[in-house]
Amino acid sequence: MSMINYELYKVFYLAAKTGSLTQAARLLYLTQPSVSHAIKQLESSLGATLFARNAKGVELTQEGAILYAYIEQAHTFITLAEDKMAELSNLESGELRIGGSDSLFKHYLLAYLEAYRLAHPGIAIRLIHGTTPELIASLKEGAIDLGVVRLPISDTQLEINRGIELQxxxxxxxxxxxxxxxxxxxxxxxxxxxxxxxxxxxxxxxxxxxxxxxxxxxxxxxxxxxxxxxxxxxxxxxxxxxxxxxxxxxxxxxxxxxxxxxxxxxxPSQVGFMTLRNMPLSKAAQQFLSMIG
Amino acid sequence: MSMINYELYKVFYLAAKTGSLTQAARLLYLTQPSVSHAIKQLESSLGATLFARNAKGVELTQEGAILYAYIEQAHTFITLAEDKMAELSNLESGELRIGGSDSLFKHYLLAYLEAYRLAHPGIAIRLIHGTTPELIASLKEGAIDLGVVRLPISDTQLEINRGIELQxxxxxxxxxxxxxxxxxxxxxxxxxxxxxxxxxxxxxxxxxxxxxxxxxxxxxxxxxxxxxxxxxxxxxxxxxxxxxxxxxxxxxxxxxxxxxxxxxxxxPSQVGFMTLRNMPLSKAAQQFLSMIG
DNA sequence: GTTAATCATAGACATGGTTTATGACTCCTA
DNA sequence: TAGGAGTCATAAACCATGTCTATGATTAAC
Missing domain, CATH: 3.40.190.10 (Periplasmic binding protein-like II)
Known part of the structure; x- marks a missing residue:
């Protein structure tokens, strides 16, 4: 495996895109020699000259142009990934999967779900109903983010948050x-x-x-x-x-x-929210729990 | 622009793929704490927890799995790019575009082209014929890698290598x-x-x-x-x-x-190979010239 | 209960990337 | 034709970042 520092590809991408090491440096908050050095490093790692340097900037060579075609794609996916992660972070998209009984959904969660939906219309809400053991299994498979059930429940892998008391x-x-x-x-x-x-x-x-x-x-x-x-x-x-x-x-x-x-x-019986102790909650689920708790 | 160090994505990819920070470290020739640190850095940059850590290794969270879907693609392209560049470097693939006159092709270059093709069957040879001014234009547009013409030629942008003398x-x-x-x-x-x-x-x-x-x-x-x-x-x-x-x-x-x-x-008239002074030769073209020179 | 994995943490260290300073070159303009 | 402003390259000093060592906490398995 050649295992070239991926960061060099970012530098290469911007240099190729702008046609200028100086401009690439500006975008990367670096100095021009730093970019120059990075490109040189990439060139020697790949064993090919990637740019023709001239007084107006740089121009892709044949090999550079071929590399660019691939790296452009890679860059696109990384940018998409970063955008998507930002969306998830901002609760503009995502998925909230709750397990429970239909009656708890209808009589207890409905109000919260409405408020949640209003506040975060981008997040898809999926309600999965099942018995408590089924829901615990779903949790452990990662099919749901949290389960709403009657307490008590004793399972060391689960983390329980108390909800309302029902009579x-x-x-x-x-x-x-x-x-x-x-x-x-x-x-x-x-x-x-x-x-x-x-x-x-x-x-x-x-x-x-x-x-x-x-x-x-x-x-x-x-x-x-x-x-x-x-x-x-x-x-x-x-x-x-x-x-x-x-x-x-x-x-x-x-x-x-x-x-x-x-x-x-x-x-009285206690309603609880159960989550997997080991599995960090998604932002969507964190937000939902915080709206209730 | 969030501008996260791309190198972190490589670490993330391998950690997700192997399900283990320790194994990822091994593949990267790093230590486990280094990988642990890199992942933590990525998580804090993206504002999401990417892995659930447990005694057996790590497991992607919901957000982590989403990120992985993108990064896997990016990684694929980068790997393809590196493979392609290795091919180009090894002259297993590529393109050699030569400009010249049909008579020079036939009576002068043919033997070299046959040898070249035999030695590097992966490289596509393209012969473009045209007059000297046309070929110079083609060179400057990057449409051909080198031109074979009668000397003398005076163009400061061109680099001339002498070939045989013709009478x-x-x-x-x-x-x-x-x-x-x-x-x-x-x-x-x-x-x-x-x-x-x-x-x-x-x-x-x-x-x-x-x-x-x-x-x-x-x-x-x-x-x-x-x-x-x-x-x-x-x-x-x-x-x-x-x-x-x-x-x-x-x-x-x-x-x-x-x-x-x-x-x-x-x-007598001198045959020469002309290339652009500013444009580094492709490996394929370098090899061809060295076979003649 | 012991062993052997896992990952996390903290601090020391050193590699590698960055910067500064400078040079060579080209293009454009007066 | 000289001057100026842009380009990238180079070298050496610097320092910050990423890496390692050492250790701890936790968990799983025997």
Whole structure:
């Protein structure tokens, strides 16, 4: 490998382009002898005279012209690279890939994403949904920059940032209005039809575990696959849904749903942003996290 | 202009390609801290972290991967450039453009060109024919590397190398065999039909000038456009041709033509190789001249 | 727990690039 | 035709940059 100092090619490029060592020196913030020396070095490394020197400046020789054709291309790519990196740095372009659940995207991140998009329209936002283990795998493959999930998570390779706290609760519609002012026990609640999120959900296992700790088995009459359906089924009176209070906010406000008071405190759940401990965040992701945190 | 030291991109390229600063250092004949420092410098110049460092080596970040896509291209071009220059240096490729007259090509250069082609089959040979002023213009435009012409030539921008000496003479065929053993004066010669090369020829003006100096006007009965026709017409007995003895060698030997002895010495003409004084010769041209010189 | 990799850091060092000063040359202009 | 202003080249002093040595921190593997 000949391994010529690439910096010499920059000098050569500018000398060839301007047709003057003096001008090249000016562009490079160097002196003319320095450029002269650099060109001489390149010439001796390549074993060819690259320029004809004359009183008006320099002119490419046959060999110099051939070299220039290649170096011009190389220079173009490097310039493009520098421009691109500047864009990325200025958040004028780039990609922000977030993993999470659809409900967290919709009810928690949406507002931030809108603000982010407005502030940095050049950055493409990609939302990838999956379960927590899937998202951890995606992170480790580099398919996403960060994941938004319910805590706790224990994986030494991950770095966790806490987000908001969410309070899960049971909600019902007007068909069950007799429960509005009561405080129910677990036993009492279990007499009613229960609607839960489908298996593999962190929220679901949290609540069934809580019931089990108190000696009760929480078995749903209906299982659904989305938060929207949980809310919809509860509103239609098909049963009592276990949902995140914050996600039901609209319906709780307009009265189509109400929260049921339990005599047992349902522990809140923490939302967290997980990133790979070893992998530095992209500027786009850094900026997004800083907008939230 | 951000003007980052191009040499840093070489280090970055190898680090990214090998996935290891240590290995990159080995390829660059540097130490690992040096590479580490170079990468850090590049990162701070670009305002982005390019690598995730871990115990096994380094891995490109999102931004690093984007940069790599560009730098890989640039590196490819530079490598191609270096390969090409090595080829040119080794005379494995290139172009040799020679200007001259067809007769000089055929009768003088041909042997050298054959040898050259055999020795350097990778080099494309281009012969451009034209008059001396045309060739000088071609030289100055960079359209040819060297010109082969009759001397003298006076142009301060040109560098002249002497080639062989050619002796012009009058030749005739068997129809004029009575002249074979005579030594003619100019006056006597002028009684016969003369065949000259068409106007603008250096050889022609040399001989007409010589006659004029002696008070005679040499006016041809026939003008032809090539040396071959000069010889052909003389052989057919159409007249006495003024040709270069060396170009007529074959016919002088086989007796179809003979040289006429004049009582005036026709000064020999010198063939020269002209190159631009200011423009360094390509390797291909240097080699060619050295084969002749 | 030990070993052997990795990269990072700090400071000493020296190579190499830069500068200054000057010279040779060419072109243009008065 | 001389003078001036531009070009690039050269040489030597300088110094700053990049390099190395030495060491540390961390991680992975055995």
């Amino acid at each position: 899960d609760c049971f909600v019902a519609g007007s068909q069950f209005s007799e429960l509005k002012d009561q405080t129910l026990s677990m036993e009492q609640l279990l007499r009613y039809p229960i609607i839960l999120f489908s298996r593999n959900s962190r929220a679901r296992s949290a609540i069934t575990d809580l019931f089990r700790e108190h000696g009760h088995e929480l078995t749903p009459q209906i299982e659904v696959g989305s938060v929207d359906l949980l809310l919809e089924f509860a509103r239609k009176g098909l049963g009592i849904s276990f949902v995140t209070r914050e996600f039901a906010a609209r319906h709780l406000e307009d009265g189509t749903l109400f929260a049921i008071k339990l005599d047992v405190k349902v522990p | 012009d003479c009058f030749v005739a065929g068997s129809q004029f065999s009575e002249l074979k053993d005579q030594t003619l004066s100019m006056e006597q010669l002028l009684r016969y039909p003369i065949i000259l090369f068409s106007r603008n020829s250096r050889a022609r003006s040399a001989i007409t000038d010589l006659f004029r100096e002696h008070g005679h006007e040499l006016t041809p009965q026939i003008e032809v456009g090539s040396v071959d026709l000069l010889l052909e017409f003389a052989r057919k007995g159409l007249g006495i041709s003024f040709v270069t003895r060396e170009f007529a060698a074959r016919h002088l030997e086989d007796g179809t033509l003979f040289a006429i002895k004049l009582d005036v010495k026709v000064p």
